[in-house]
Amino acid sequence: MRLVVSSEQRYLRTPDGRVWSTTGTANDFWQRYRAVFDEVRVVARVADRPGRPPGAQRVDGDGVEVFALPHYVGPARYLLRLPRLRAAVRAAAEPADAVLLRVPSAIGTLLHRVLRRRGTPFGLEVVGDPYDVFAPEASRHPLRPLLRRWFTRRLRAQCRAASAVSYVTERALQASYPAAPGAVTVAYSSIQLEESAFAERPRRAAGAARVAIRLVSVASLEQPYKGVDVLIEAMPLLVDAGLEPSLVHVGDGRCRAGLERLVRERRLGDRVCFAGAVPPGAAVRLFLDDADLFVLPSRTEGLPRALIEAMARGLPAVATGVGGVPELLSTARLVPPGDPIALARAIIALAADPAAMAAASARNLARARDYSAETLARRRADFYRALRVRTVPDPLRPDRIEEVVSGAD
Missing domain, CATH: 3.40.50.2000 (Glycogen Phosphorylase B;)
Incomplete structure (x- = not known):
């Protein structure tokens, strides 16, 4: 089964079609999802470059695919490219895919709208708090008050609608952005400490x-x-x-x-x-x-x-x-x-x-x-198995759910 993951990372693509990262979120980061899923499709912005940047790390390959969205930086360019972004996002997830949104995220919100219209279940990884990100002392953008209200409301709505939610905190984000009753919830960090x-x-x-x-x-x-x-x-x-x-x-x-x-x-x-x-x-x-x-x-x-x-x-x-x-x-x-x-x-x-x-x-x-790699890997794998069960397109028989969650599938 393939997992589609939205990301706010900005990647670079060379003429040979390979995708590169200069920020550290490269192929090894996305491999963690393959503990449960056969393939991973990363939905992210991609800019074309004539050659590999110095020190860049490969993102795609070995079961990881990057679904390229039009590149932009900042709210103004986002709005200019919004029609193209919407068209691209509609093609990012197919009916047989499981979907996980890393939020808060403008891209994740676009994909969430597509899933909501289709009635497709999805999971979330909540990695930050937009209320703090757009606080007066944290952001100087002229649209800061509007962005703060919009992202905060969207994240609360997304958490209420998700079938499974993971948080990077143990308590803080859960208090501000609670999941719906009955949703699978867990706490783990994105860090990788060998x-x-x-x-x-x-x-x-x-x-x-x-x-x-x-x-x-x-x-x-x-x-x-x-x-x-x-x-x-x-x-x-x-x-x-x-x-x-x-x-x-x-x-x-x-x-x-x-x-x-x-x-x-x-x-x-x-x-x-x-x-x-x-x-x-x-x-x-x-x-x-x-x-x-x-x-x-x-x-x-x-x-x-x-x-x-x-x-x-x-x-x-x-x-x-x-x-x-x-x-x-x-x-x-x-x-x-x-x-x-x-x-x-x-x-x-x-x-x-x-x-x-x-x-x-x-x-x-x-x-x-x-936060050791071994400890967090167990928590993540348990969450990904639950996500797979909760978002699988065809309902599973009751006798198969326990097998999938335990990793037997």
């Missing part, structure tokens, strides 16, 4: 309070809601408190130029380094292992993979208490979003307490184990 992603042991306590402290943050700089500007604003406060902080940010995007300008305005000199885009996995872990503290200053989050990856390295962390972050860190390590003073105080408190740093390392490493 055994090599985990540190062998927690970090030991330093002999004295830290003065020179190395901070690291990991996030795309495409949108301002990752809050890196707030972390930069906190840096002078750390210096005023007598620390010698340095920050390395891993990730790139269109907001980088403005952040580099802010670094110059705050006279931070070489205290802040932008490492740019780094391949996921081992390359990112080198930056995590070289740091003393991970900082997540986001204005909005679902369940942040970057934070879990840092925790798996036994790295102490300070983060804003948004989305599913309070499910990962203790209250003492959480600060309000958009507050550089509170962020600086939390960093200072950890730097001054070697025992607290060591305890945070041990706690984070243990908590990250809940």
